[in-house]
Amino acid sequence: MENIDFDSALDRLEDIVEQLESGQLTLEASLAIFEEGVRLSLYCQKELKKTDGKVQRLLKKLNGELELIDWEA
Amino acid sequence: MQDYITVGMLNSYITRLLNHDAKLQDFWLKGELAGFRLYQQSGHSYFTLKDEDAAVSCVMFKSKGQKLAFKPEDGMEVLLRGYVSVFARQGKYQVYVEEMQPYGTGGLFLYLEKLKARLFSEGYFALDKKKKIPRLVNRVGVVTSQDGAALQDILKVIKQRHPGVEVVIAHSSVQGSEAARELAQGIQILNEYGEVDVIIVGRGGGSLEDLMAFNSEELVHAVYHSHIPIISGVGHEVDVSLCDLAADLRAATPTQAAQYAVPDYNVLHQDLANISDRIVRLMQRVISNREERLDRSMMKKVWREPGLLLHDKKELLQEKEKRLGKAMGDRIKEADHHLALAAAGLDKLSPLKVMTRGYTILSKDQRLIKDISDVAIGDELQADLVKGQLRVVIKSKEKIRRWKI
Numbered sequence: 001m002e003n004i005d006f007d008s009a010l011d012r013l014e015d016i017v018e019q020l021e022s023g024q025l026t027l028e029a030s031l032a033i034f035e036e037g038v039r040l041s042l043y044c045q046k047e048l049k050k051t052d053g054k055v056q057r058l059l060k061k062l063n064g065e066l067e068l069i070d071w072e073a
Numbered sequence: 074m075q076d077y078i079t080v081g082m083l084n085s086y087i088t089r090l091l092n093h094d095a096k097l098q099d100f101w102l103k104g105e106l107a108g109f110r111l112y113q114q115s116g117h118s119y120f121t122l123k124d125e126d127a128a129v130s131c132v133m134f135k136s137k138g139q140k141l142a143f144k145p146e147d148g149m150e151v152l153l154r155g156y157v158s159v160f161a162r163q164g165k166y167q168v169y170v171e172e173m174q175p176y177g178t179g180g181l182f183l184y185l186e187k188l189k190a191r192l193f194s195e196g197y198f199a200l201d202k203k204k205k206i207p208r209l210v211n212r213v214g215v216v217t218s219q220d221g222a223a224l225q226d227i228l229k230v231i232k233q234r235h236p237g238v239e240v241v242i243a244h245s246s247v248q249g250s251e252a253a254r255e256l257a258q259g260i261q262i263l264n265e266y267g268e269v270d271v272i273i274v275g276r277g278g279g280s281l282e283d284l285m286a287f288n289s290e291e292l293v294h295a296v297y298h299s300h301i302p303i304i305s306g307v308g309h310e311v312d313v314s315l316c317d318l319a320a321d322l323r324a325a326t327p328t329q330a331a332q333y334a335v336p337d338y339n340v341l342h343q344d345l346a347n348i349s350d351r352i353v354r355l356m357q358r359v360i361s362n363r364e365e366r367l368d369r370s371m372m373k374k375v376w377r378e379p380g381l382l383l384h385d386k387k388e389l390l391q392e393k394e395k396r397l398g399k400a401m402g403d404r405i406k407e408a409d410h411h412l413a414l415a416a417a418g419l420d421k422l423s424p425l426k427v428m429t430r431g432y433t434i435l436s437k438d439q440r441l442i443k444d445i446s447d448v449a450i451g452d453e454l455q456a457d458l459v460k461g462q463l464r465v466v467i468k469s470k471e472k473i474r475r476w477k478i
Contacts, residue, residue: 020355
């Protein structure tokens with residue numbers, strides 16, 4: 001779960017739906033991917049709420065360093 | 074001493090001459106660019122304009138060069154407007170350029186078409202190089218003017234769609250001679266920063282000349298080499314800029330670019346809720362399918378009345394038992410009969426039975442005497458009667474012939 005991004009998680013969720021829909025899996029396999037699906041869904045919901053809406057301006061200083069400063073309209 | 078003038082006086086005199094000639098003070102000149110140099114420090118450009126067997130030095134100051142709508146290159150045919158004057162320091166006359174445009178049918182358009190064709194053949198617009206725009210973005214990079222309406226439009230749309238999304242602005246001028254370089258640099262520093270999920274590069278609408286920075290090779294290179302997906306939103310509906318072609322996704326306006334960059338938070342949230350519900354429902358179905366199968370199996374008669382399974386066997390067992398009992402009884406009866414017969418036979422043959430009729434059994438030393446030759450005169454024998462025993466002595470022997478058996 002550490003190395004997943006939102007898009008991959010969403011793709012995997014869709015894949016899980018498809019697999020569950022196919023009805024080809026054993027009960028054990030179904031339960032396993034169901035659990036995975038629940039975890040991914042929680043992860044996605046968490047990702048959706050993560051950010052705080054800041055607006056900043058990125059500057060490159062003369063010494064080559066990058067600097068972020070808050071931006072006011 | 075001869076009268077003389079100084080070099081400075083000469084140059085001043087010639088300068089005055091030229092400056093007083095109206096024809097030389099404002100004219101259009103056509104020729105081919107050679108040795109074009111733009112000095113970054115001063116911003117002035119120096120080049121030679123030539124045709125088959127003539128050449129003239131030209132200079133274009135920064136203030137004029139900033140208005141250039143194209144990137145001058147050696148070999149390019151141009152039409153320029155300017156005036157002639159003397160560069161006293163070197164004693165040479167040169168053309169001071171006021172404005173310049175590519176020469177030929179449609180000038181600027183032709184130049185653009187050529188540039189587009191070349192960049193296309195070099196693979197900068199290749200579709201298989203396009204990066205996917207992520208569905209969820211936490212941080213959006215914006216390369217545009219911090220003073221432009223485009224930025225306001227972009228920020229407004231982003232706030233509407235997902236208030237949590239962070240925005241990182243890389244300010245750049247969006248027209249003039251510095252614009253192409255600054256736009257490209259904006260993309261580069263956002264890549265260097267690396268923490269944005271997508272970059273919007275754009276500006277509001279304008280004339281073709283205004284938008285030329287977005288047709289610059291420099292910007293196309295920066296867009297192409299960006300590791301972060303780029304959405305181009307340049308405000309013009311009709312023509313497509315080269316930046317649009319190089320970008321991973323083209324939007325018609327900055328507003329649309331923001332819509333492409335940031336998904337509608339509510340829609341995404343709903344999608345996610347739907348997919349979660351669906352997974353739960355599907356899992357319930359997986360389980361209820363099995364429950365149903367189990368129920369169906371359990372409804373079979375055999376589970377409800379497991380005794381039935383034994384019933385047949387029980388009957389079979391009872392029958393066997395019955396047969397066994399009967400066979401056994403028969404066998405015993407038969408054996409009893411044989412035994413009775415045998416006992417009767419045995420009784421008849423018993424020596425006791427014979428002895429009751431008056432016979433005696435003679436024996437000597439436990440051996441039966443059956444013939445007179447078995448004994449000698451004077452032998453002592455034992456005689457067994459039914460109810461007693463005698464000891465007898467042989468007085469004589471005589472052979473008697475009785476009847477033939």
